[in-house]
Amino acid sequence: MRQITVGLLGCGTVGTGVARMLIENQALIRSRLGAELILKRIADIDIDADRGISLDPDLLTTDAFQVVSDPEIDVVIEMIGGQGIAKELILKAVENGKQVVTANKALLASQGRALFSAAAEKGVDLAFEASVGGCMPIIKTIREALVGNRIGAMTGILNGTCNYILSKITDDGSPFEVALAEAQAHGYAEADPTLDVEGLDTAHKLAILTALAYGMNINLEDIYVEGISKITPMDIEYAGQFGYRIKLLALGKPQANAVEARVHPTMIPFDNLLSNVNGTLNAISISGDAVGEILLNGHGAGMMPTASAVISDTVDLARNLLNDSSGRVPALAYQPDTIRELPVLPIDEVRTHYYFRFAAMDKPGVLSKISGILGDHGISLKSVHQKGRKLNASVPIVMLTHLAREADVRQALDQIAALDIVEDQPVLIRIEDDNNCD
Amino acid sequence: MRQITVGLLGCGTVGTGVARMLIENQALIRSRLGAELILKRIADIDIDADRGISLDPDLLTTDAFQVVSDPEIDVVIEMIGGQGIAKELILKAVENGKQVVTANKALLASQGRALFSAAAEKGVDLAFEASVGGCMPIIKTIREALVGNRIGAMTGILNGTCNYILSKITDDGSPFEVALAEAQAHGYAEADPTLDVEGLDTAHKLAILTALAYGMNINLEDIYVEGISKITPMDIEYAGQFGYRIKLLALGKPQANAVEARVHPTMIPFDNLLSNVNGTLNAISISGDAVGEILLNGHGAGMMPTASAVISDTVDLARNLLNDSSGRVPALAYQPDTIRELPVLPIDEVRTHYYFRFAAMDKPGVLSKISGILGDHGISLKSVHQKGRKLNASVPIVMLTHLAREADVRQALDQIAALDIVEDQPVLIRIEDDNNCD
Numbered sequence: 001m002r003q004i005t006v007g008l009l010g011c012g013t014v015g016t017g018v019a020r021m022l023i024e025n026q027a028l029i030r031s032r033l034g035a036e037l038i039l040k041r042i043a044d045i046d047i048d049a050d051r052g053i054s055l056d057p058d059l060l061t062t063d064a065f066q067v068v069s070d071p072e073i074d075v076v077i078e079m080i081g082g083q084g085i086a087k088e089l090i091l092k093a094v095e096n097g098k099q100v101v102t103a104n105k106a107l108l109a110s111q112g113r114a115l116f117s118a119a120a121e122k123g124v125d126l127a128f129e130a131s132v133g134g135c136m137p138i139i140k141t142i143r144e145a146l147v148g149n150r151i152g153a154m155t156g157i158l159n160g161t162c163n164y165i166l167s168k169i170t171d172d173g174s175p176f177e178v179a180l181a182e183a184q185a186h187g188y189a190e191a192d193p194t195l196d197v198e199g200l201d202t203a204h205k206l207a208i209l210t211a212l213a214y215g216m217n218i219n220l221e222d223i224y225v226e227g228i229s230k231i232t233p234m235d236i237e238y239a240g241q242f243g244y245r246i247k248l249l250a251l252g253k254p255q256a257n258a259v260e261a262r263v264h265p266t267m268i269p270f271d272n273l274l275s276n277v278n279g280t281l282n283a284i285s286i287s288g289d290a291v292g293e294i295l296l297n298g299h300g301a302g303m304m305p306t307a308s309a310v311i312s313d314t315v316d317l318a319r320n321l322l323n324d325s326s327g328r329v330p331a332l333a334y335q336p337d338t339i340r341e342l343p344v345l346p347i348d349e350v351r352t353h354y355y356f357r358f359a360a361m362d363k364p365g366v367l368s369k370i371s372g373i374l375g376d377h378g379i380s381l382k383s384v385h386q387k388g389r390k391l392n393a394s395v396p397i398v399m400l401t402h403l404a405r406e407a408d409v410r411q412a413l414d415q416i417a418a419l420d421i422v423e424d425q426p427v428l429i430r431i432e433d434d435n436n437c438d
Numbered sequence: 439m440r441q442i443t444v445g446l447l448g449c450g451t452v453g454t455g456v457a458r459m460l461i462e463n464q465a466l467i468r469s470r471l472g473a474e475l476i477l478k479r480i481a482d483i484d485i486d487a488d489r490g491i492s493l494d495p496d497l498l499t500t501d502a503f504q505v506v507s508d509p510e511i512d513v514v515i516e517m518i519g520g521q522g523i524a525k526e527l528i529l530k531a532v533e534n535g536k537q538v539v540t541a542n543k544a545l546l547a548s549q550g551r552a553l554f555s556a557a558a559e560k561g562v563d564l565a566f567e568a569s570v571g572g573c574m575p576i577i578k579t580i581r582e583a584l585v586g587n588r589i590g591a592m593t594g595i596l597n598g599t600c601n602y603i604l605s606k607i608t609d610d611g612s613p614f615e616v617a618l619a620e621a622q623a624h625g626y627a628e629a630d631p632t633l634d635v636e637g638l639d640t641a642h643k644l645a646i647l648t649a650l651a652y653g654m655n656i657n658l659e660d661i662y663v664e665g666i667s668k669i670t671p672m673d674i675e676y677a678g679q680f681g682y683r684i685k686l687l688a689l690g691k692p693q694a695n696a697v698e699a700r701v702h703p704t705m706i707p708f709d710n711l712l713s714n715v716n717g718t719l720n721a722i723s724i725s726g727d728a729v730g731e732i733l734l735n736g737h738g739a740g741m742m743p744t745a746s747a748v749i750s751d752t753v754d755l756a757r758n759l760l761n762d763s764s765g766r767v768p769a770l771a772y773q774p775d776t777i778r779e780l781p782v783l784p785i786d787e788v789r790t791h792y793y794f795r796f797a798a799m800d801k802p803g804v805l806s807k808i809s810g811i812l813g814d815h816g817i818s819l820k821s822v823h824q825k826g827r828k829l830n831a832s833v834p835i836v837m838l839t840h841l842a843r844e845a846d847v848r849q850a851l852d853q854i855a856a857l858d859i860v861e862d863q864p865v866l867i868r869i870e871d872d873n874n875c876d
Contacts, residue, residue, distance in 0.1 A: 021586045021728055031653065031776035032585050034768070129583075135729035137575070137583035145567075145575035147470050148459045148749030215469065273735060276714055290459055290746035291573035294736035297711060298729060308728035311586030323763035330472070338469035 002035040004318040007067040007098075009089055010079035011044040011060075014103065014130075016051045017307030018077060018314075023053065025311075033315055035322055041067045068093040075317050077310060078102040083110060094118045094126070099317040099326065101310055103130035109204035109220040112211075116331045125317050125326050130309035132205040133158060133282050134300040137312070141296065142212045142286065143333040149288030151213040154252040155268075155432065158205045160280035160301045161189045161196035162228050162248040166236075166265075167278040170245065173233045188280055198227035199248060199263040206250040210261045213286070214254055214342060215334040219261070222344035226264035235357060235427060238387070238398055239267050242355075245275040246429065250284075258345045267355055267431040273297075348407035353382075353431035356401070358416065359394040359423040366421050367397065377412040379404045394423045400431070440473040442756040445505040445536075447527055448517035449482040449498075452541065452568075454489045455745030456515060456752075461491065463749075471753055473760055479505045506531040513755050515748060516540040521548060532556045532564070537755040537764065539748055541568035547642035547658040550649075554769050563755050563764050568747035570643040571596060571720050572738040575750065579734065580650045580724065581771040587726030589651040592690040593706075593870065596643045598718035598739045599627045599634035600666050600686040604674075604703075605716040608683065611671045626718055636665035637686060637701040644688040648699045651724070652692055652780060653772040657699070660782035664702035673795060673865060676825070676836055677705050680793075683713040684867065688722075696783040705793055705869040711735075786845035791820075791869035794839070796854065797832040797861040804859050805835065815850040817842045832861045838869070 006022060008015055022029075022039040029037050042055065043064035061067065068076055068089050076093040078100060080086045086104055091114075093100050100119065102108070108115065108128055119126040129139045133156070142151065157163050161183055168179035180197065183189035195201050207220040228248050239246050244267035253260040268275045273295055277283040282300025287293045299305035320326045332339060360366045371381060380402040387396040401409075413426045444460060446453055460467075460477040467475050480493065481502035499505065506514055506527050514531040516538060518524045524542055529552075531538050538557065540546070546553065546569055557564040567577045571594070580589065595601050599621055606617035618635065621627035633639050645658040666686050677684050682705035691698040706713050711733055715721040720738025725731045737743035758764045770777060798804045809819060818840040825834040839847075851864045 017728070025586055025588065025727075028588060029586055031772050032581075032768070034773040135583075135726075136732055137579055140578065140583055141575055143470075144754065145573075145578055145750045146746070147753045148463055148467055148746055150463065150466060273711065273714060276711060288573075288746065289463075290455070290742040290749070292737050292740075292743060294574055294734065296732065296734055298732035302730075304728040305730060308584070308586055308726065311728070312583045315585045316582065319766050320763075323761065323766050325758075325761035325763040325766065328757050328761050328763065328766075330470070334469050335472040 002322060003038055004035055004074050004321055005038050005040040005072055006075045006077060006314060007041040007043070007070060007073035008039060008077045008079065009043050009064045009067060010081065011042050011051060012079065013303045014306045014310070015044070015079035016053060017303040018079065018310045019055065020053045021307050021311050029311070029315065033318055035318060037315065037318055040073055041070060043067045064089055065092065068098060069096055073098060074321055075099045075101065075314055077314060078104060083107050087111060087115070090115055090126070091118055094122050094124055097122060097124060099125045099321065101127045101313040101317065103128065103306060103310060105131040105201070105204040105208060109207040109218060112208070112218045119331065120327070120336055123326055125320060126331055127313035127317055128208070129313045130306050132208055133284060133296070134298065134302065135305035135308045136282060136284065136296040136298040136300065137309070138209065138284055138296060139212060140312070141294070142209065143329055146286065146288050146291065149290045152254060152287035152289065154209055154213060154250070154284060154286050155274060156206070156209070156250040156284035157247050157274060157277050157282050158250050158284065158300060159196055159202045159248060160282060160299070161193065162202070163278065163282070164188045164280045165197065166228060166231065166246055166248065169231065169233055170236050173237070175233060176229055176231060197229050199225040202248060202250045202263045206252060206261055206263055209250070210252045210259055212333040213252060214259050215338060216259065216340055216342035219344055222261070224262040224264065224347040228265050231265050234396070235429060238357065239355070242400065243270050244268060244431065245270065247274060249432065251432070255345055258343045260350055261344045262347060262350065265429055267429055269433055348410070350406045351403050352406070353433060354401045354404060354409055355429040355431055356399045356413070357427040358397045360397045361393065361421040362395045363421060369419065369421065370397065370416055373415050374412050377408040379408055379412055440760060441476055442473055442512050442759055443476050443478040443510055444513045444515060444752060445479040445481070445508060445511035446477060446515045446517065447481050447502045447505060448519065449480050449489060450517065451741045452744045452748070453482070453517035454491060455741040456517065456748045457493065458491045459745050459749050467749070467753065471756055473756060475752065475756055478511055479508060481505045502527050503530065506536060507534055511536060512759055513537045513539060513752055515752060516542060521545050525549060525553070528553055528564070529556055532560050532562055535560060535562060537563050537759065539565045539751040539755065541566065541744060541748060543569040543639070543642040543646060547645040547656060550646070550656045557769065558765070558774055561764055563758060564769055565751035565755055566646070567751045568744050570646055571722060571734070572736065572740065573743035573746045574720060574722065574734040574736040574738065575747070576647065576722055576734060577650060579732070580647065581767055584724065584726050584729065587728045590692060590725035590727065592647055592651060592688070592722060592724050593712060594644070594647070594688040594722035595685050595712060595715050595720050596688050596722065596738060597634055597640045597686060598720060598737070599631065600640070601716065601720070602626045602718045603635065604666060604669065604684055604686065607669065607671055608674050611675070613671060614667055614669060635667050637663040640686060640688045640701045644690060644699055644701055647688070648690045648697055650771040651690060652697050653776060654697065654778055654780035657782055660699070662700040662702065662785040666703050669703050672834070673867060676795065677793070677867070680838065681708050682706060682869065683708065685712060687870065689870070693783055696781045698788055699782045700785060700788065703867055705867055707871055786848070788844045789841050790844070791871060792839045792842060792847055793867040793869055794837045794851070795865040796835045798835045799831065799859040800833045801859060807857060807859065808835065808854055811853050812850050815846040817846055817850055
């Protein structure tokens, strides 16, 4: 029986999950692949750690460069993460003609172009299903299942930490800081949670997905990113009263000669399945001209779910090796020579629906002043709610808008914020509502 | 640029959708595939029909056998359906070394073994993504994305007609017949709806999925099938009071040396995402030892969603042709020599939770008599509800059980049905509730 050999770089949480699957499900994988998939080398700086699985000590080395240069290794799995040594190792593996699997979204989103070019030039595959959405086959779905579709809007909950925190605030009414502390206590958030809660991790994933879906180069820099740290229980409660839940969404939408690509807290209606995706779960809805809309839901992170996606990629590459068909599916869904420079629409030019909350003095004329400024900027209101609850000396005024242009909204809010009858910065939360077309 | 040529057999609704995608999205497909995918021949008995798309008349022929024998055709797409001529044509195409795509679940579920053997022997691919779940990539997900997982339970809503009817009864309280008539008026149900509403179409799909997931031969005969025609608004209302919705589910579960494979109306709790999948939508939840659980949701039928899955398969086969890698992924997920004869657990041996409704005389001692018989058969009750509403001379008594064995349940219900204090046949609806373990 033919053998495909695997070298694993980095044996932390997910790396250990990958090793476990390769060892414990070896016979199962063989019965599906029709060849032996053999874990041959594991490189990690800590070779003595107890990883909870039984590993032949001969597998382990501290020298990752030895693994990527080992002529007996067919597939290199990079699980080190970060943008330093990981990039060097991937490039070296490619140079040595290895097939490569990675889950390194930060690296791909920032420097993917160089990596994919190097792999294409060398005729090897660089697979990255685990970089977005954990075990959900988002990349395979866009690249293969939707291959005949013009892909339209994509709406994703792609960060389990944020989804857990927002679910906690929604369920318990606890403030952001308390929900974050709980997420950290459960191991769902890092000690420094910035990358997750400020939306950058989601943006990394969206940069990859927009490239795959719209045939454009990966473009992280131009994605608008806003995190969840300013979301309050009060806004979540009001959202609920209007029939919305607040989720941190990754939004991709093709426009004429541009794409929208933005990450921000968003209100979505209860009847949208995404609004019922809670806790650490991820989900993504993808529309296409033929399919209408499909949705995937599952664990977006964690040891074994992420390992599952890595193994899926590894078996795919093994199948390519067994059939001498590397490059069978282009890495970024499109043939490299058809990939375009498609600009990301500046956030100022985005048109969407908005929720505003103002802390206004409880005085006559306040409402007319605020709505007057909004009207002056062409922002048309769908509903206005003056809430009874007093906040210090002010009352909350909540407004939902019809479609409005972000630049107009920002100018209007700046002007309103400068009024002496308004306390604090106005709150702005965008709304995605398919049932609400104007 | 290389060309892959396609012959389409059958140009009804879905066939027309396939032709439309091949023509209208040709440039898009080329930019992803890196080759021309060319619709070369269309065979249909009606070559003059107006299909709403512009077709070169030279493409059309009434002779399907000419298409499967045309040396210029690489991939044959069978969209005729049924188990007669379709099978003959597929076998002829295979014999001629063509790659084949079909959506013919009835044929595959009933006679798949012969077809897959013939294709494997000839070294060609027989692809069938569109046979289950329309545009949802269920087959690709099981076969490729979950390749490293031991697959556990599968729970699917796989028939849009039934889901539409059940959603209608739930929303409007209309009886089955009225909801069915509405489904027919909308084109969601056939004039003869038996195949859909009696669960057989769902069973065809489950037979395919269990083979793929558990590495067993396709086995339609032993799947337990019960349709939705006896579901009443009353039972749906009571289900709602207990926190459940009723869906027609396809259930697959591996057991020791057997699998459960059954299709029947089932109560599932509100917090199960499947309970929120309404109208004609399909969804499936698949569990695996690594992924935990993933869910796919989308249009399970219809012209363009089904065509999308057909195109996905066609491009997959084109990629195999371009890389000389036919057979790269085994048709039934497992290498043919590892596929087992795994029996389907007889319904009598299934253990699950039950909802019973009895129409009982409003007399003293009735409840003790019914619950006594259940107790004698080892069926332990979780809750008992005597409903106020009179039905003729009787009152509804509703009971929910702990885990019970189907054979015991049936014996007990037969005994209860024979009591003169009980009118009508008792109603039995099974419950799937992950939160309810005993």
